[in-house]
Amino acid sequence: MVDTLIAKRHLMANKKQTLVAMLGVTFGIAMFILMISFMIGVNQFMENTMLSSTPDIHIYNDIKTDYSVSIAGDYFKDKNLLVSVRHPKPKQVNLNIKNASGILNNLRQDPTITRVSPFLSTQVFYNYGPVQINGYINGVNIIDESKIFDLRSKMTIGQPEDLLNTDKGIIMGRGLANKLNLGIGDMVTLTTPAGTSMSFRVVGIFAIGIGTIDDTRSYINLANVQQLMGKDRSYITDINIKLVDNKLAPSKAGELYKKYNYKSDDWQTANSSVMASNIVRDVLTYVVSITLLTVAGFGIYNIMNMTIKNKMKDIAILKAQGFSGHDIVRIFLSQSLFIGFFGALMGEVLGFLLSYALSRVPFPHNDFISLKYFPVIFNPAHYLFGLVFGVVTPFIAGLMPSIRASRIDPVVILRG
Amino acid sequence: MSVALKVENVNKYFHEPEEFHVLSDISFSVNKGEFVPVIGKSGCGKSTLLYLLSTLDTDYKGKIFINDQLLTGESQNNLARFRNENIGFVFQFHFLLPEFTVLENVMLPALKLGKLSRKEIEEQAIDKLRQLQMDAFAHKLSSRLSGGQQQRVAIARALINDPTIIMADEPTGNLDSINTGIVFDIFKNLAHEKGITILTVTHDLDFAKSADRVIEMADGRIKDS
Numbered sequence: 255m256v257d258t259l260i261a262k263r264h265l266m267a268n269k270k271q272t273l274v275a276m277l278g279v280t281f282g283i284a285m286f287i288l289m290i291s292f293m294i295g296v297n298q299f300m301e302n303t304m305l306s307s308t309p310d311i312h313i314y315n316d317i318k319t320d321y322s323v324s325i326a327g328d329y330f331k332d333k334n335l336l337v338s339v340r341h342p343k344p345k346q347v348n349l350n351i352k353n354a355s356g357i358l359n360n361l362r363q364d365p366t367i368t369r370v371s372p373f374l375s376t377q378v379f380y381n382y383g384p385v386q387i388n389g390y391i392n393g394v395n396i397i398d399e400s401k402i403f404d405l406r407s408k409m410t411i412g413q414p415e416d417l418l419n420t421d422k423g424i425i426m427g428r429g430l431a432n433k434l435n436l437g438i439g440d441m442v443t444l445t446t447p448a449g450t451s452m453s454f455r456v457v458g459i460f461a462i463g464i465g466t467i468d469d470t471r472s473y474i475n476l477a478n479v480q481q482l483m484g485k486d487r488s489y490i491t492d493i494n495i496k497l498v499d500n501k502l503a504p505s506k507a508g509e510l511y512k513k514y515n516y517k518s519d520d521w522q523t524a525n526s527s528v529m530a531s532n533i534v535r536d537v538l539t540y541v542v543s544i545t546l547l548t549v550a551g552f553g554i555y556n557i558m559n560m561t562i563k564n565k566m567k568d569i570a571i572l573k574a575q576g577f578s579g580h581d582i583v584r585i586f587l588s589q590s591l592f593i594g595f596f597g598a599l600m601g602e603v604l605g606f607l608l609s610y611a612l613s614r615v616p617f618p619h620n621d622f623i624s625l626k627y628f629p630v631i632f633n634p635a636h637y638l639f640g641l642v643f644g645v646v647t648p649f650i651a652g653l654m655p656s657i658r659a660s661r662i663d664p665v666v667i668l669r670g
Numbered sequence: 671m672s673v674a675l676k677v678e679n680v681n682k683y684f685h686e687p688e689e690f691h692v693l694s695d696i697s698f699s700v701n702k703g704e705f706v707p708v709i710g711k712s713g714c715g716k717s718t719l720l721y722l723l724s725t726l727d728t729d730y731k732g733k734i735f736i737n738d739q740l741l742t743g744e745s746q747n748n749l750a751r752f753r754n755e756n757i758g759f760v761f762q763f764h765f766l767l768p769e770f771t772v773l774e775n776v777m778l779p780a781l782k783l784g785k786l787s788r789k790e791i792e793e794q795a796i797d798k799l800r801q802l803q804m805d806a807f808a809h810k811l812s813s814r815l816s817g818g819q820q821q822r823v824a825i826a827r828a829l830i831n832d833p834t835i836i837m838a839d840e841p842t843g844n845l846d847s848i849n850t851g852i853v854f855d856i857f858k859n860l861a862h863e864k865g866i867t868i869l870t871v872t873h874d875l876d877f878a879k880s881a882d883r884v885i886e887m888a889d890g891r892i893k894d895s
């Protein structure tokens with residue numbers, strides 16, 4: 255194709271200028287790749303951490319206190335009397351989920367639900383010698399619970415099943431175990447707010463990677479907690495649910511709330527601040543990338559205008575020899591696309607190298623999240639997107655100058 | 671004898687900076703294989719006429735035929751194609767493309783036409799350069815040549831697609847008398863031996879007189895001779 259031959263010659267004749275224009279695109283695409291790989295990496299890390307501590311749906315009884323019932327009515331039998339009670343004391347309420355076994359059966363038969371884990375959560379004091387630490391325990395069926403949160407991969411010592419093989423075992427958060435200076439086989443005494451207490455043997459230690467959980471939570475068999483609290487076998491306070499498709503959690507949570515009239519939190523609502531910061535990072539990535547590419551686009555636009563100004567005579571001579579306006583557009587647009595394509599290709603390589611380097615940088619040590627390196631993901635879709643971006647930008651930037659070049663009147667130029 | 675170029679009642683006006691009737695009632699025809707110099711005082715409209723005949727300028731009244739084909743009113747794309755195939759161009763300031771070698775400059779219009787393979791085009795281009803004794807310079811960058819050499823390359827380029835007609839606007843305007851002689855001899859040969867019609871604007875009256883026929887212009891009209 256003769257048009258491409260001419261385009262190539264023009265590019266080669268101004269190697270420096272071509273390279274500068276290409277580097278503009280290279281830089282823009284590299285930054286785009288680096289930013290999106292890192293930002294999406296952070297988002298994914300946040301989401302993973304979130305999902306490892308939040309079930310798809312969490313059902314619980316959120317009536318903490320009950321002020322609705324007053325004995326004043328019983329006392330003043332007269333129906334025409336208006337009785338006002340100031341500062342009533344709340345009635346003692348049970349925080350459990352009534353008709354738990356019926357609800358659990360229903361949930362287990364639901365085809366959109368893959369796993370159901372009922373549990374009993376309560377505040378406790380951890381006593382080890384003179385040390386006393388406030389925290390809480392989850393009384394669980396450890397098999398169900400570990401399927402929902404993949405506890406197996408979070409265990410630093412022991413296995414989730416060890417809880418079943420030990421009478422009165424406890425699996426402890428790593429931060430909590432460290433504070434109490436406890437290891438496998440050590441005994442710890444738990445005291446409930448009601449004053450009852452019981453001793454447990456440490457059989458495992460887990461680390462989810464979120465300080466607020468690892469420093470306060472332990473797992474115990476459900477029956478042990480029911481025993482500790484003096485409750486019967488059907489007494490549970492919470493149900494964790496894993497769905498086939500966790501994107502459907504918000505609507506499913508609404509449905510479950512309507513059905514059972516217990517508070518149902520989906521993971522997105524429970525982590526709305528994390529979701530919001532994910533969106534902020536996404537927007538930031540695109541704004542910065544588009545800005546960089548726009549700057550690169552203007553660079554190409556400038557250079558194309560300069561090239562065309564220098565090539566007016568050549569354009570006139572080509573037209574006089576029978577090259578059409580379309581040919582002229584092709585000659586200059588292909589230069590711009592060449593700059594874009596190879597600039598983008600180099601940008602992808604540079605972006606990959608930078609992303610890779612970042613993924614090898616140790617993440618500053620931090621008590622709240624456990625991260626060894628900066629979170630970076632390598633997604634081919636981002637690279638494809640970068641390439642498309644790197645070709646579309648120069649296309650737009652080169653189109654106007656190329657069309658202007660094709661409209662040059664050769665007679666005006668040839669007259670001199 | 672068949673007619674290569676026919677002009678009927680052509681009029682052209684410039685509107686800027688003021689209304690100016692630059693060509694008035696131009697009518698003439700040129701036969702195939704004729705060598706016809708166009709002479710006239712500077713500013714009488716020779717270049718303007720040549721741009722109309724070469725289809726680069728389409729803003730005129732009247733009719734222009736080349737090879738009995740009416741070109742007036744054709745689309746820009748068709749005219750580009752027609753120029754490529756039928757018209758060879760030689761300008762005063764040689765106008766070769768500086769990034770290309772001599773050979774490539776000659777090949778470009780044929781590559782654009784796309785009727786022959788690259789190899790065949792290259793052979794033809796070498797052949798044309800040989801006719802003009804420029805084959806020794808084939809692989810030199812065109813910007814390295816002298817003015818006379820460049821003008822000969824430009825003529826080889828004008829010949830590459832075997833056009834019906836070659837139009838030249840003061841092709842020897844920048845050349846010394848030796849090179850001017852060479853160029854006109856080439857033109858005469860092309861006309862008489864290859865049957866190519868040649869229309870060339872010139873100020874060189876000596877050479878003009880030796881031609882078959884001369885078109886003389888004055889104030890935008892053709893003078894009867």
Ligand SMILES: Nc1ncnc2c1ncn2[C@@H]1O[C@H](COP(=O)(O)OP(=O)(O)O)[C@@H](O)[C@H]1O
Pocket residue numbers: 684685686687690692710711712713714715716717718719
């Ligand atoms: N684009 C233009 N606009 C207005 N007047 C022009 C333009 N081009 C040429 N002219 C005028 O038209 C006349 C003919 O010009 P030209 O054809 O170049 O003459 P020649 O080639 O015979 O010297 C001159 O007077 C010139 O000034």
Ligand SMILES: [Mg+2]
Pocket residue numbers: 716717718839
């Ligand atoms: Mg002139």
